[in-house]
Every structure is written in structure tokens, then in C-alpha cells.
Amino acid sequence: SQQGEEDPQALSIQEGENATMNCSYKTSINNLQWYRQNSGRGLVHLILIRSNEREKHSGRLRVTLDTSKKSSSLLITASRAADTASYFCATGHANAGGTSYGKLTFGQGTILTVHP
């Protein structure tokens, strides 16, 4: 089954607007992370939210997590043209002993285009 499916696949907005991307997953998680990728580059870690957290902020980023719905959202406020990139959610799981397991499973990503 596919973990970390993002929605929408592509999002096009004007500078200054807010951008919201959603991520759904199927199995229980230990943590959920969001990453950004500029074309042709490696991924950059944005934020990590643990399964016992509901909301987290970092600058213009706001992440929510609803474990009952197995979903997360990433909100970028006051978007800038430089925010244009692909955004991926990634889920981390717990091993049989309940401790976190290092491997992350990535979704297909949302392509965000911010027009100046």
C-alpha cells in the first residue's frame, strides 16, 4: 500500500497567497516529516511532527497531524516565488518494540508553483 499520498498533485498560486498541501497515509506512524525539493536537487528537511503532536510551526510553515484520520497538512503562508518546488511528506514508523524505526516512506509529492 502507498504511504504518504499527497494532494493535490500540483498547485499554482500567486505570490502572497497561502498554499495548503495534504498528505494521507495508511498505517500507524511514529512521526511524519515534510521535505522540499527544488528541481534536480536533493531534498531539504522542513519539519518533523511526532505522532503525539497535533500542530507544529516553523517560520511561515504550519503542519497539522490528525492520527485518527491518518492525515497531515502543510500550510505555507504568504507564499513567495522562491517557494516554488516539490513538497513531499514522509512517514516514519515504529518497530515491534515501539521505538522509532529509521526508514522513511515518501509520497509522490505536490508540485507548487508560486507566480510573482
Add this chain to the structure above:
Amino acid sequence: NAGVMQNPRHLVRRRGQEARLRCSPMKGHSHVYWYRQLPEEGLKFMVYLQKENIIDESGMPKERFSAEFPKEGPSILRIQQVVRGDSAAYFCASSPRTASGYTFGSGTRLTVV
């Protein structure tokens, strides 16, 4: 602290040759992960290693692919007898522990001709 270093950045191999991709994790990071990315797609997990140990290789094709992370030196992803379908970007990431963000390298773009 130079970050995760991958080399080469670009690698061209003819069908049937071997490809060796190198990854030096961030200083202090003992967990290394390899992912493959096809154009316009997400990252597909390949293998998770800690020093001298393979923790999870569930994403590695059973044949032709191998990975190692020796006590000294970089992690190596080796692809033997490459085929056109191996053409992709291969990313390495490292982390200091589990349940922490990854630091990614810039990737190696493998082209098989």
C-alpha cells in the same frame, strides 16, 4: 560540516557495466539511507544501513544491487550489469538517530546508454 556528500554527480554507463555510487554521511550520523527517484516521481526506498550493518534492504532488487557501509569510508551502492531501466537519480541521506530528519545529498544521476 560539509553535509552529505555524494559522488559522482553524474555517471554514464553502458549496458552491462558496473556502477558504483558513493555517499559520505554528515559527521556524527551513523544511519544511512539510499533512495531512487525516477523523473516526476517520488523517492523509492532502497536500503537502510548503519555502520557495517544492513538494517533493511527490502527496497533493493534481489539481483545486481548491493550496498555497504564499512567501518571506515563512505557507503557504496553498487549496481552490476546495468540496464537502461536503472537510469535514475539515486539519493543518499543520513541521520544521527531514528525519528529525526534526514539530511540528503545532491544525488547521483545515473544514465545507462
